[in-house]
Amino acid sequence: MPGHIGGEGFSAEYPEFRCIAKFDVTEVEGLDDLHMPKEAIKNSLDLLAQAYGAKQSYFLVNGATSGIHSLFMYLGPDAKVIIPRNVHRSVYGGLILSGVHPIYVPSKVNTELGLVLNTDEANIIRTLKQYPEVKAVFLTNPTYYGTTSKIDTIVDTLDKQQMLFIDEAHGGHFAFHPAYPDTALQCGAHAAINGLHKTLPVLTQGACLHINHNFVLADRLFNALSMLTTTSPSYPIMASIDLARSFMQEHGYASLEYARELSIKYRGKMRLIKGITCYGEELKSICGVQGIDPLKILIIIDELTIDGIQLSRILRQNYDIQVEMEGEHFVLAMMSLFHHEEHWNILYKALASIAAQYRSRKKNKKEVASPPEQIMYLTPRQAYFANKKTVSLEESVGMIAGEYIAVYPPGIPCLVPGELINKEMIDYLKYIRTSSLHIQGPYDGSLKTIKIIDQD
Numbered sequence: 001m002p003g004h005i006g007g008e009g010f011s012a013e014y015p016e017f018r019c020i021a022k023f024d025v026t027e028v029e030g031l032d033d034l035h036m037p038k039e040a041i042k043n044s045l046d047l048l049a050q051a052y053g054a055k056q057s058y059f060l061v062n063g064a065t066s067g068i069h070s071l072f073m074y075l076g077p078d079a080k081v082i083i084p085r086n087v088h089r090s091v092y093g094g095l096i097l098s099g100v101h102p103i104y105v106p107s108k109v110n111t112e113l114g115l116v117l118n119t120d121e122a123n124i125i126r127t128l129k130q131y132p133e134v135k136a137v138f139l140t141n142p143t144y145y146g147t148t149s150k151i152d153t154i155v156d157t158l159d160k161q162q163m164l165f166i167d168e169a170h171g172g173h174f175a176f177h178p179a180y181p182d183t184a185l186q187c188g189a190h191a192a193i194n195g196l197h198k199t200l201p202v203l204t205q206g207a208c209l210h211i212n213h214n215f216v217l218a219d220r221l222f223n224a225l226s227m228l229t230t231t232s233p234s235y236p237i238m239a240s241i242d243l244a245r246s247f248m249q250e251h252g253y254a255s256l257e258y259a260r261e262l263s264i265k266y267r268g269k270m271r272l273i274k275g276i277t278c279y280g281e282e283l284k285s286i287c288g289v290q291g292i293d294p295l296k297i298l299i300i301i302d303e304l305t306i307d308g309i310q311l312s313r314i315l316r317q318n319y320d321i322q323v324e325m326e327g328e329h330f331v332l333a334m335m336s337l338f339h340h341e342e343h344w345n346i347l348y349k350a351l352a353s354i355a356a357q358y359r360s361r362k363k364n365k366k367e368v369a370s371p372p373e374q375i376m377y378l379t380p381r382q383a384y385f386a387n388k389k390t391v392s393l394e395e396s397v398g399m400i401a402g403e404y405i406a407v408y409p410p411g412i413p414c415l416v417p418g419e420l421i422n423k424e425m426i427d428y429l430k431y432i433r434t435s436s437l438h439i440q441g442p443y444d445g446s447l448k449t450i451k452i453i454d455q456d
């Protein structure tokens with residue numbers, strides 16, 4: 001193994017593929033074993049932990065998702081965990097696998113920007129007081145938009161037995177430059193997950209999980225990780241993490257500084273473009289965010305005749321620019337350490353030219369309706385294993401949801417399996433059915449029908 005024997009099995013027509021395959025090896029002598037690391041992999045993990053200031057780090061070869069699932073499996077079915085509603089959908093997978101009982105905290109949509117840009121720490125602290133039996137708090141920090149919250153204030157209020165876990169999927173580069181937001185580990189979180197492939201030169205699926213010095217029972221976490229990880233981990237992915245770690249230790253600071261300076265310069269230029277607003281440091285006063293990743297460029301459309309979805313399409317078709325995310329009233333561009341000044345300039349010029357072409361005197365509406373409050377009848381795990389049936393949306397009033405439905409933006413699931421579908425929820429689903437918002441999750445994307453728990 002592998003069957004391609006060092007790339008020979010791939011046609012010579014694809015020399016690059018053959019080249020990658022040379023690194024695609026398996027656990028033979030000298031290459032260590034991810035499930036029992038003692039040699040090369042152990043050394044590489046120790047170096048990774050050192051680089052991030054962790055007690056211990058683990059490779060994830062199946063993305064940040066597998067680290068999130070492992071943390072929930074570590075907690076187990078008797079645990080209660082506080083979770084803001086705007087977490088990535090892999091968290092709901094973790095809830096189903098583990099049986100953990102979620103205590104949801106509503107995510108506050110900023111009314112000025114129509115986005116969820118931070119965690120309401122005060123609400124988390126209030127909820128901790130209300131449920132002292134809670135085992136952990138699970139948060140996303142930074143948000144997809146690169147904004148961070150004051151998570152250290154949450155750490156300060158935790159009891160000795162309680163833990164803070166952070167999905168830091170988008171913050172794998174923060175550790176290498178002090179002017180970038182503080183890392184979860186620096187803020188005192190017990191564990192953090194970095195989706196390294198998102199922001200560092202790491203192959204897709206390459207991620208890592210760190211535990212801090214205050215994390216207990218690491219063996220239990222390792223067992224969960226090992227169970228959820230393939231017995232054939234990809235060596236190219238693991239090697240790319242090791243190479244990225246080495247690169248960041250040697251050149252990370254300089255590269256991040258270069259990118260930060262470009263961000264300051266070009267954000268400043270983009271702010272002068274009429275019809276759009278490029279947000280930066282002022283987000284701290286507008287929404288109380290703690291830190292901002294300079295590599296996420298949030299453009300809100302104020303006075304254009306086109307919406308964010310059209311803007312994204314024009315950028316792709318006419319300027320060869322792919323943005324990371326778009327919504328009715330915004331686009332989010334994601335820059336990397338490896339973009340040069342010419343790339344930032346191309347983005348700036350494209351935005352300036354489109355804004356001039358589609359300028360309008362009318363203010364674009366930014367209000368994004370928040371979903372109504374949810375009422376949980378079954379845990380996600382109980383709901384997952386229950387029988388389901390499909391009914392029309394109108395018929396589902398008073399029933400229990402059998403599927404997950406999220407709307408982007410604001411990126412908050414309005415229904416998770418096990419929650420009551422009441423009249424307010426039906427009205428909200430009807431509203432999103434007619435809007436151009438992006439819907440994620442349901443089997444019937446048109447929302448004419450919905451899966452419910454079959455209670456017969």
Ligand SMILES: Cc1ncc(COP(=O)(O)O)c(C=O)c1O
Binds near residue numbers: 064144170207
């Ligand atoms: C905030 C957040 N967490 C977790 C994930 C899952 O990461 P991965 O795709 O590496 O499994 C994503 C992916 O987009 C994400 O945005």
